[in-house]
Amino acid sequence: MGEFQEFAEALFGQLSVEINEEKEIAELAVKAKEDIANKVQFKKLEEIAEEALPDFKNKVEEFLGIKISDDIQIKFPELEELKKLKGNKVFADKESKEFVTELFEAVAKENLKKIAELMQQDTAKYLVYSTYAIQYISKITTTYGDYLDSVIYLNKFILSRYPQIILHKQGEPYETRFENVNSGYQGAVKMTVLEELIHSAQENLQQVNKNAAMEVNKINEELAKIILALDTETVNKLSEYCQLQTVPDDFPFAKKANLFFFLNPDHFLIEQIGPDVMTYTHVEIDPKIEESIPELLDIYKKWLVPIQQHHAAFTAMEGMAGFAIENILKDDKDFQNYLTTFMGTDFSSYQVRKSMGKDFTKTVYEKLGKNTFKKMIEIPPNTKELKDPQLYLNKLSLG
Numbered sequence: 001m002g003e004f005q006e007f008a009e010a011l012f013g014q015l016s017v018e019i020n021e022e023k024e025i026a027e028l029a030v031k032a033k034e035d036i037a038n039k040v041q042f043k044k045l046e047e048i049a050e051e052a053l054p055d056f057k058n059k060v061e062e063f064l065g066i067k068i069s070d071d072i073q074i075k076f077p078e079l080e081e082l083k084k085l086k087g088n089k090v091f092a093d094k095e096s097k098e099f100v101t102e103l104f105e106a107v108a109k110e111n112l113k114k115i116a117e118l119m120q121q122d123t124a125k126y127l128v129y130s131t132y133a134i135q136y137i138s139k140i141t142t143t144y145g146d147y148l149d150s151v152i153y154l155n156k157f158i159l160s161r162y163p164q165i166i167l168h169k170q171g172e173p174y175e176t177r178f179e180n181v182n183s184g185y186q187g188a189v190k191m192t193v194l195e196e197l198i199h200s201a202q203e204n205l206q207q208v209n210k211n212a213a214m215e216v217n218k219i220n221e222e223l224a225k226i227i228l229a230l231d232t233e234t235v236n237k238l239s240e241y242c243q244l245q246t247v248p249d250d251f252p253f254a255k256k257a258n259l260f261f262f263l264n265p266d267h268f269l270i271e272q273i274g275p276d277v278m279t280y281t282h283v284e285i286d287p288k289i290e291e292s293i294p295e296l297l298d299i300y301k302k303w304l305v306p307i308q309q310h311h312a313a314f315t316a317m318e319g320m321a322g323f324a325i326e327n328i329l330k331d332d333k334d335f336q337n338y339l340t341t342f343m344g345t346d347f348s349s350y351q352v353r354k355s356m357g358k359d360f361t362k363t364v365y366e367k368l369g370k371n372t373f374k375k376m377i378e379i380p381p382n383t384k385e386l387k388d389p390q391l392y393l394n395k396l397s398l399g
Helices: 001-012 016-036 045-064 079-088 094-108 112-119 123-139 162-170 174-200 201-227 232-241 251-262 264-273 273-279 287-290 296-328 334-343 347-352 356-368 373-377 381-388 389-398
Strands: 073-074 145-148 153-154
Touching: 001 016, 001 073, 001 112, 001 123, 001 251, 016 162, 016 251, 016 347, 045 153, 045 174, 045 296, 079 094, 079 145, 079 174, 094 112, 112 162, 123 201, 123 251, 123 389, 145 174, 153 174, 162 174, 174 296, 174 334, 201 251, 201 264, 201 296, 201 373, 232 287, 232 334, 232 373, 251 334, 264 296, 273 296, 273 381, 296 356, 296 373, 296 381, 334 347, 356 373, 381 389
Parallel strands: 073 153
Antiparallel strands: 145 153
């Protein structure tokens, strides 16, 4: 268990900045609440969200021209629950789902012993899914909401604490500064409810994204098993050739893990080729690496199709949401106050932020109007079409 225990500790080492930030936010919020309690009072997050839901449901239906389900609920998880929930956003097949659930629960509870046990139980799965734990949980303090299976989840840990912290940082007199901060707080909740309602309308895109992500994860698991089965001599030779960090011989798992993280297509191909790999139909690899791992090129070729589908669907979902938020909230004072008080920016700066998905949506919208959103959901664009929307418009006119 020794090496696995060290790896579990290393996982929390990678999350230490975020975990410390969470503790700092919790402490600041307690102090802020005590200082401002007798002077001003923020409305409960639950009240603002429940009030906003029917109004924004109508606005989304009107703007997108798509009916939103009447079954949508809102839930308000605190920090630990939110971290567990993130495991459900990792799209794994039936064989891996339980492992992912247990891993995220152990990370949420900071249970090193359980993580080391999971690593020992299925090392290949750990290599693939621990990267998600780091990636998702490191963004929790900047993620306000999530959507999954007819439920909008609002990040109660952040949304119920930030307004108090921001007002407290601005200092006295709290009463005169309260209005702007409170308005910004309402704007943050409105924006989050609105964004997740838009995601709830993207059913087919969500499914394409989920299926593609599951396929990518299966391929990555396959690669992990291949690398874990390599003999010591091959691992040492490849590690040296790839100029990986030197690891002592009594840490065989760490050596293989380093090699997996380096050769993982998400890292290796994007690092070698750049983001253009998202439009490639063919890849080649260094013959010396292929000589040691003959199966690697096939893995990379298999990976190209689902990663491109995943990238395209996700970019389209986010781009559509960004475009709709900009248009629906452009005259909303609370949203403008959110940008100034929470984000330190303004609406015109927000508007010009570049995003491939948003630019694509805007271009198609100029040609198709409200019909854009139904089309994007029914017939998702591919990665080449996202870069050149005219290709997508041509495809639709031929269809």
